[in-house]
Amino acid sequence: MNWLDTILQGVLLGGLYALFAAGLSLVFGIMRLVNLAHGDLIVLAAFLILVLVTTLGLNPFISALVAMPLMFAIGWALQYFLLNRTLGKDILPPLLVTFGLSIVIQNGLLEGFSADSRRVFAGSIESASVNLGPVTAGIMPLMTFFSAVAVIVGLNQLIYRTSVGRAFRATSDDPVTAGLMGIRPQRIFAMATGLAMVVVTIAALYLGTRANFDPTSGPSRLIYAFEAVIIGGLGSLWGTLAGGIILGVAQTVGAAINPEWQILAGHLAFLGVLLFKPRGLFPRAVD
Amino acid sequence: MTMAIPSFTVETRTRASTLSAMAVIALLLLAFAAPFIVSRGVIQDLFFILTMLVLAQNWNLLAGYAGLISVGQQAFVGFGAYTMFGAVILFGVDPVVAILIAGLFSVALAIPTAFFTFRLYGPYFAIGTWVVAEVVRLLLAQWKALGGGTGTSLPREATREMIGVNMMRDLFGMKASEAGDALTYWLALILVIATVGFIYGLLRSKQGLGLAAVRDNEQAARAVGVDARRMKTLVYLATAFITGIAGALIYVQKARISPDAAFSVTDWTAYVIFIVVIGGIGTIEGPILGVIIFFLLQNLLADFGSWYLLMLGLLGIAIMLFAPRGLWGLFSDRTGIQLFPVRRVLKGGPLNLTHKGGPHG
DSSP, X not given: OHHHHHHHHHHHHHHHHHHHHHHHXXXXXXXXXXXXXXXXXXXXHHHHHHHHHHHHOOOHHHHHHHHHHHHHHHHHHIIIIIXXXXXXXXXXXXXXXXXXXXXXXXXXXXXXXXXXXXXOOOGGGGXXXXXXXXXXXXXXXXXXXXXHHHHHHHHHHHHHHSHHHHHHHHHHHOHHHHHHTTOOHHHHHHHHHHXXXXXXXXXXXXXXXXXXXXXXXXXXXXXXXXHHHHHHOTTOHHHHHHHHHHHHHHHHHHHHHOGGGHHHHHHHHHHHHHHHOTTOSSOOSOO | OOOOOOOOEEEOOOHHHHHHHHHHHHHHHHHHHHHHHSOHHHHHHHHHHHHHHHHHHHHHIIIIISOOXXXXXXXXXXXXXXXXXXXXXXXXXXXXXXXXXXXXXXXXXXXHHHHHHTTSOHHHHHHHHHHHHHHHHHHHTTOGGGTTTTOEEOOHHHHHTOTTHHHHHHHHOOOHHHHHHHHHXXXXXXXXXXXXXXXXXXHXXXXXXXXHHHHHOHHHHHXXXXXXXXXXXXXXXXXXXXXXXXXXXXXXXXXXXXXXXXXXXIIIIIHHXXXXXXXXXXXXXXHHHHHHHHHHHHHHHGGGTHHHHHHHHHHHHHHHHHXXXXXXXXXXXXXXXXXXXXXXXXXXXXXOOTTOSOTTO
16 A cells, blocks of 8 residues: 555656656757756746745745746747857757856855755645545645646647647758748747746746755756656657656655665666666657 | 979977977976975865866866766766775775775776766766766765765874875975875876876877767768777776776865765866866867866855856856867967877978868867
């Protein structure tokens, strides 16, 4: 019975990791850019939500809605004015610039908010739970998981059903030819990063309400996102969800055996997948 | 009428390099004499500069020449340091010997690490190395004999009775702590000479030419018979060896270890990346210039706490965008001066080819 509960908690935690990973996966899929500041941007969004909650007294969910367009603008500008300049054949400039950005965001947040652990309080919904037969699940973890599913369904609809999505796919395949067809790759890239920041804001909402965070929490969120992407296989958003679930279950099972093993167990699951299925469990992309 | 075919020679030497070789020898003699000339505080600063230079040269070889952009080199710094602590505390090995053992153990760690991370495509390799560093940190934090998560200290007797310390006390009349600092400083100096010598030798050799070819165009290099994967693996293992030694040496001097400090991304990777990027990636001179600038900035801005790191990050971004070959690259492009030339220049013959070709061979 206890084990069933552990696994359920792991699956729900996996939803959070899939939310961390979806933005990373989207940006990589469209412009082959790995943003090393992704985790720090999640933490930045969490602080933005925190500021909206504490200064305006808004409900965290409303705050996240307010934060979304702001984060979209930040992502759009970041891509258009900074990261677009680094894209090219050489993978060194984007990696080093986003690594620099990660350090800048971390230390900017440290300067602005100190190193204290923070948390966004969501009220009574935090402790509410539902009875699912033999196990109980918290409302917030359930919402996290279903938000992840909704985000993935939404992104897939966007990518495969709309004209923006067609432009995304065309630019991903061949930016030069897409440019000849009247698409401006620079703007498509900016739009994609903006969209990724909207997903990051959703992830930040559940990160901030679930547990404590501080300005240096970013790098480990990046690592979880990355592990979920690689376990699932590049290019598949549903694979990313599966990767997040595997990571989440590995962590909760590890923690159930020995609390010190939680993070380690997740990393070992990742290395195991890399050992036996180097291209991930559900690979789609050729690269 | 036949035209005499002029004879060609391929050279890498430049006039500046001959001059700089003499200047370097003079500078090294001075550096070896430093413990007799300057105070202990200065020696400790120089030790910091030298060890950061070793880490920077290694990262530069990885990222600038082999195209392996790692953000997980702290794995080898920390593992080297912990191996040294383990050998000294658990087996009573002399710290100087333990430093060498640490290098070997780091290579042993690098073999499985390479096996995993080399499966990851370009940018994901970077995060993969980071995951490995985290795994090693979490595993070592479980090792209760070495203090677990809180860490431990080297026994005082171990550093006081290191090989050479007693001899230096008798010969130069130094105190034990002074002799210890001088010894670690000399070891760091030797490590810098060995590292720069190794990298310079490698880049001027046939293997170095292959490495540059792989970096510039992997497919073309493979087509002419360069085994890219083997070259990259060898560079990865060699840098793991030197980085492990550097990590152990740094922690002989610190004499106190904890998993969070020994595997710090900021201290052993972020600083190192900024040193290389600011100085000039893909040159041997770049990290040397970078480490001097880094040291000056750190002393000027140390009181500003996180502002300092924030500015370092912005400086790194600005340089990557506007001067991707760093400050040394700017200087070298303007003046043509190379202190460690690795570019092959064709001399003689009817054509003046001295200014053709890519930056490094």
